Amino acid sequence: MHDSYCELVLPFGSSPKLLEQYTNVHGGIRTGKLMEHLDSLAGSISYKHMLGPGVDSLGKIEDRGFYIVTASVDRLDMLSPLDPSRDLRLSGQVIYTGKSSMEVAVKMETIGMGLEEETVLLGRFSMVCRDALTHRARNVHPLIISTTEEESLRSMGEDMKKRRQSQALRSLSRVPPSSAEAEALHSFYLKYGQDAKDLGIPRESDERVWLGDTKVEKTMLMFPQERNVHQKIFGGYLMRLAYQLGFSNSxxxxxxGHVRFLSLDGIAFAQPVPIGSILRLTSYVLHSTSSAEFPMIVHVAVTANVVDVQTGNESTTNEFRFTWCRDDSASSVPRRQIVPKTYKEAMLWLEGKRALEMGDEIRGLRTKYA
Known part of the structure; x- marks a missing residue:
């Protein structure tokens, strides 16, 4: 397992010139750019597992006979805000292998300045291996476990894969909501969803916002400068674009106010984005809530579609889900509620509710065992 370990150090604390390239409008670090690096790192880790630790160059895909792509990103959880005055280390390794898939665990840590290292982000990527000629699944090397710590990581990777499969079976696109979810939706409808003519009028101190009215779009041409080794648009670049649009929407x-990134709740890569294609990114705020820690939390979806310029037809290539919050004082944060109008929007609202409850559970466990 340890043979696949890779790391990248970004010396923000010692290189003001580098820091300038990553600084956001609030003086912090551009998280979207770091996501781009994490996707590239997960790819490097996967190739290192297949090629061995002694190989330092990928070469041509045709010569290798296989290629590796990102199938999904299960989660990226921001544990604490980034400190731009300290260096940042991105690292990871393969922790589980299936027949043609690999689970890659990544993390970001602040280092330097004579302070103790601090983990600021944990994440999981699912990578798949394909034959370079047939593009069908290709077997990956099994993991050799050397220590009890590695066995724990392997078990965690196996659990990740089982959980992802279980969540797919529970998807609201396949099965109806549970009775508890249906009751929660109905109660919410009775409180916020009636009397459409009152749109925009505060109800019980909360402003009602229709889900469909949160739509934000961006359309752009895909240039070859953003290609990967497979001559398609690099997935990490799409992650950065989606993050930026989702952040703008939230x-x-x-x-x-001060908008803080909490988690990337999932990415599904359905198909590659060709060079020269027209890409349309569409974002909606699916759910809004609050907690004892944050006065407002929102779950945002971003969908990437490739547009056929001759027919106007669109096909979905990627789906992204993010969570942001306002961590200002509660008195300065508006009280707004996302309200669905249609059944489809109601299912999206419930999906957002599930994601926020999952994130709240993860943050609670982290606090409990810190």
Whole structure:
């Protein structure tokens, strides 16, 4: 397992010139750019597992006979805000292998300045191996476990895969909501969803916002400078674009303030994005809530579609889910509720509710065992 370990150090604390390239409008670090690096790192880790630790160059895919792509990103959880005055280390390794798939665990740590290292992000990527000629699944090397710590990581990777399969079976696109979810939706409808003519009028101190009205779009041409080794658009670049649009949407909904990234709740890569294609990114705020820690939390979806310029037809290539919050004082944060109008929007609202409850559970466990 340890043979696949890779790391990348970004010396923000010692290189003001580098820091300038990553600084956001609030003086912090651009998380979207770091996501791009994490996707590249997960790919490097996967190739290192297949090629061995002694190989330092990928070479041509045709010569290798296989290629590796990102199938999904299960989660990326931001444990604490990034400190731009300290260096940042991105690292990871393969922790589980299936027949043609690999689970890659990644993390980001702040280092330097004579302070103790601090883990600021943990994440999981699912990578798949394909034959370079047939593009069908290709077997990956099994993991050799050397220590009890590695066995624990392997078990965690296996649990990740089983949990992802279980969540797919529970998807609201396949099965109806549970009785508890249906009751929660109905209660919410009775409180916020009736009397459409009152749209925009505060109800019990909460402003009602229709889910469909949160739509934000961006359309762009895909240039070859953003290609990967497979001559398609690099997945990490798409992650950065989606993050930026999702952040913009959440900022608009939460009316500015200090917007903080909490988690990437999932990415599904359905198909590659060709060079030269027209890509349309569409974002909606699916759910809004609050907690004892944060006065407003939102779950945002971003969908990437490739547009056929001759027919106008669109096909979905990627789906992204993010969670942001306002961590200002509660008195400065507006109280707004996302309200679905249609059954489809109601299912999206419930999916957002599930994601926020999962994130709240993870943060609670982290606090409990810190």
């Amino acid at each position: 900022s608009l909904f939460m009316r500015g």
